[in-house]
Amino acid sequence: MLESAPMTSLVLASSSPRRRQLLALLQLDFTVSAADIDETVFRNEMPAHYVLRLAETKARVIAQRADADRIILAADTTVVDGRDILGKPNDDEEAFAMLTQLRGRTHQVYTGIALLRTDDGALLADLSVADIVMRNYSDEEIRAYIATRDPFDKAGAYAIQHTDFHPVEAVRGCYAGVMGLPLCRVMGQLQKLNADLVADAPFNCQETTDRDCPVYEKIMSAAL
Secondary structure, three states, rough: OOEEEEEOEEEEEEOHHHHHHHHOOOOOEEEOOOOOOOOOOOOOOOHHHHHHHHHHHHHHHHHHHOOOEEEEEEEEEEEEEEEEOOOOOOHHHHHHHHHHHHOOOOEEEEEEEEEEEEEOOOOOEEEEEOOOOOEOOOOOHHHHHHHHHHHOOOOHHOOOOOOOOOEEEEOOOHHHHHOOOOOHHHHHHHHHHOOOOOHHHHHHHHHHHOOOOOHHHHHHHHHO
């Protein structure tokens, strides 16, 4: 059974400023404790399994050093182009190759989330997948973006919300999920863990990202 007393404290297992920004929209108290894990892709591993495995691993790592009345929230995001899982680039050459590969085409962004309650070990997970249409940016724009050093902590070597590079032409799916934290899915799983939620997450998310969300009603209905 997942029923329990309302959540007393949430721990975000990530140092990502984008995830902190999005999680703050739930208007819950939380602390940050980043998990350092091996993110190597297993041979023939499917993208959904990969991001969910990493999210759960991060949650379990942080749970080992967390107090007994916490809920650990972990997430992992990756870019998928056909059969290729594109992680974070290691150097300028790899970043350039990734951005060239994605240019002018459609790919997918997978974000897995895991919520682990430390007092009883209850674990919930969910998956967000969005189709991303990239614009036909130039080689010069790629080099200028790489020079900012922004690509090097981003899967696929780009941030969807980067205001100067703005690499994305269209998103079909959850914009917040592409940023790294599908907020409605997080909210739905927290509700299943009987968290005491008061914020209007869909409204706050759309106002912050300045985008109408095409998926939140379906996601929230499924969570009820």
